[in-house]
C-alpha cells in the first residue's frame with residue numbers, strides 16, 4: 305500500500321490502517337477497498353495510524369474544514385464499503401457536516417463513537 309494523503313473541503317474519510325481483527329489487518333484491507341471504490345467520487349481518503357478506538361475495529365472518521373468530525377467504529381471491508389460511501393456523500397452535501405440521523409446508513413447511527421465541532425464556529429444549528 306502506498307497511501308496518498310489528501311483531503312477535501314467537502315469530505316475526507318480517514319481510515320485507521322492499524323485496526324486489527326481476528327482476520328488480520330482489517331483496517332489496511334478496508335483502506336485498500338475504499339481507495340479502489342472512491343476513485344470516481346469527490347471524496348478524499350486519508351490513512352491514519354490509530355484513532356484510539358482500537359476495541360471497535362475498524363474505525364473511520366469523516367472530517368472537513370468547518371464541519372463537525374464524526375468517528376465511527378465497528379466497520380468492515382466485507383459489510384460496510386457502500387455504507388461508508390453513502391455516509392461520506394451525505395456528509396459532503398451537508399454544509400456543517402451534520403447529517404440527520406435518519407439519513408445516515410445504519411452503521412453510522414449505531415457505530416458513532418464521537419462527534420467533535422469544527423474549530424471555527426458555524427452559524428448554522
Ligand code: FES
Nearest residue numbers: 320323355357358
Ligand atoms: S488501531 Fe485502529 S483505532 Fe487504534
